[in-house]
Amino acid sequence: MKILCLILLLRASVQLQCDKKKITAHVGGEFTLKCDYNTKSFLFSKKYWCRGPSGHTCVIVMDSEQVHKSSDRTHILDTPRYGLFVKVTQLQFEDAGTYWVGIDKIYADIMTSVVVVITEVPVSKPKVWPTSSLVTRPTCWGASVTVRCSCTKGTAVHFAWYKHTHHEDLLLHLSSDLHLHCSTVEGESQYYCVASNDVSREQSKVISVQALVPADSNCIYAVNMEGQPIYDCADRMTTTSPETSPVPTCPTTEPLKIHTDSGDWSSSLNHTLQDLFLSRSKTGLPLWLTLLRWGSFAFLLIFLCIVHECTKARHRKRPKRKRKVLFKPLPNLAA
Structure with missing residues (x-):
C-alpha cells in the first residue's frame, strides 16, 4: 500500500509542478505562483487553489472556472502555452497557512502543497x-x-x-x-x-x-x-559669554548732534582737523609726513624744470661770432 501511494505521489509531481514550495511575503504585498502541468492530458480540466492542512479536507478559495470564489484578492489564470498562474494581492496576516494547487480528476485529484508565510513590511532607511x-x-x-x-x-x-x-x-x-x-x-x-x-x-x-x-x-x-x-x-x-543674556543685542547708534554755539563748533572743527592731520595713510605713516614727502618731491621737480628752461634760454640769446677773412695783396705783375 505504501509503495502504491509513493507511486501515485511521484506520478502527480511529474504531472503538476510549481516554482515555489514556500512563499514569504509581507503585509499589504502580493505574490504570484507559477505551475506547470501536462497540457495534453489536463488542458481542459478544472484547476483550483485550495486552503487547508490536508489535500482531502482543504477548502477551495478559487478555481479556474470561477465556480468557487471566496476571495476577491485571489486570481487564477490558466494558459495552454505558459501554464497555470495563481496570484494573491493585498496580503494580510490571516492569509498565512498551507495551500494546495489541484487539478480536478476522476477518482483522485492531482495536488501539490505550498506554504505561505506573511511578515511585517521591511523598514526603509530612516x-x-x-x-x-x-x-x-x-x-x-x-x-x-x-x-x-x-x-x-x-x-x-x-x-x-x-x-x-x-x-x-x-x-x-x-x-x-x-x-x-x-x-x-x-x-x-x-x-x-x-x-x-x-x-x-x-x-x-x-x-x-x-x-x-x-x-x-x-x-x-x-x-x-x-x-x-x-x-x-x-x-x-x-x-557674549555664557553668563550674559542669551538674546543677541544690537549696538545702538546715537544721532549726530549739531551745536549752534560758536565756541563748541570751533572746538569740534579743530578736533576734526587734528584727527585728519594725525591720521595714518595706507603706508602706515602719519598723513602729515606723507604730505611733506610728496611736497618736497614736487618742489624738487619744479626747481629742476626751471633750471633746465633757463639754461636753454641762455643758449638761444648768445650771438654768433663772424669769422674774419684776410685777403693778401696780389703781387705787382707790371714790375
Missing part, C-alpha cells in the same frame, strides 16, 4: 530632521532642539536613539525624537537613529553635536546633519 528650523541658529543661544526620526516604509516599526562612543554605542532611549538641550550636550558627540521590526533593521545618518561652551543654561552648541545648513557660533563666542 531619515532625521529637526522639528524647528536651524537657519536662525537657535543652538548658538542655548535654545533646545528636537531631532525626529522617521521611515517611509515599514510596519510595526520601533525607533531607538544611540550615542556613538569610542568603546561601544550607548542606547539613549526608545523613541523617535531626540531632545538636545544644555543639560545633555557635552564635548563633541555623534548620534544616530535605528528603525527596526521583526524582519529588518536600518540605521540613519549620523548627526554631530559640538558643545562650544557647555553650561546648565545659556550654553553654546552647534548641530550638523545632512540636508541642514552648516553653521558655527563664532560671532556668539566673541561677543
Whole structure:
C-alpha cells in the first residue's frame, strides 16, 4: 500500500509542478505562483487553489472556472502555452497557512502543497530632521532642539536613539525624537537613529553635536546633519559669554548732534582737523609726513624744470661770432 501511494505521489509531481514550495511575503504585498502541468492530458480540466492542512479536507478559495470564489484578492489564470498562474494581492496576516494547487480528476485529484508565510513590511532607511528650523541658529543661544526620526516604509516599526562612543554605542532611549538641550550636550558627540521590526533593521545618518561652551543654561552648541545648513557660533563666542543674556543685542547708534554755539563748533572743527592731520595713510605713516614727502618731491621737480628752461634760454640769446677773412695783396705783375 505504501509503495502504491509513493507511486501515485511521484506520478502527480511529474504531472503538476510549481516554482515555489514556500512563499514569504509581507503585509499589504502580493505574490504570484507559477505551475506547470501536462497540457495534453489536463488542458481542459478544472484547476483550483485550495486552503487547508490536508489535500482531502482543504477548502477551495478559487478555481479556474470561477465556480468557487471566496476571495476577491485571489486570481487564477490558466494558459495552454505558459501554464497555470495563481496570484494573491493585498496580503494580510490571516492569509498565512498551507495551500494546495489541484487539478480536478476522476477518482483522485492531482495536488501539490505550498506554504505561505506573511511578515511585517521591511523598514526603509530612516531619515532625521529637526522639528524647528536651524537657519536662525537657535543652538548658538542655548535654545533646545528636537531631532525626529522617521521611515517611509515599514510596519510595526520601533525607533531607538544611540550615542556613538569610542568603546561601544550607548542606547539613549526608545523613541523617535531626540531632545538636545544644555543639560545633555557635552564635548563633541555623534548620534544616530535605528528603525527596526521583526524582519529588518536600518540605521540613519549620523548627526554631530559640538558643545562650544557647555553650561546648565545659556550654553553654546552647534548641530550638523545632512540636508541642514552648516553653521558655527563664532560671532556668539566673541561677543557674549555664557553668563550674559542669551538674546543677541544690537549696538545702538546715537544721532549726530549739531551745536549752534560758536565756541563748541570751533572746538569740534579743530578736533576734526587734528584727527585728519594725525591720521595714518595706507603706508602706515602719519598723513602729515606723507604730505611733506610728496611736497618736497614736487618742489624738487619744479626747481629742476626751471633750471633746465633757463639754461636753454641762455643758449638761444648768445650771438654768433663772424669769422674774419684776410685777403693778401696780389703781387705787382707790371714790375
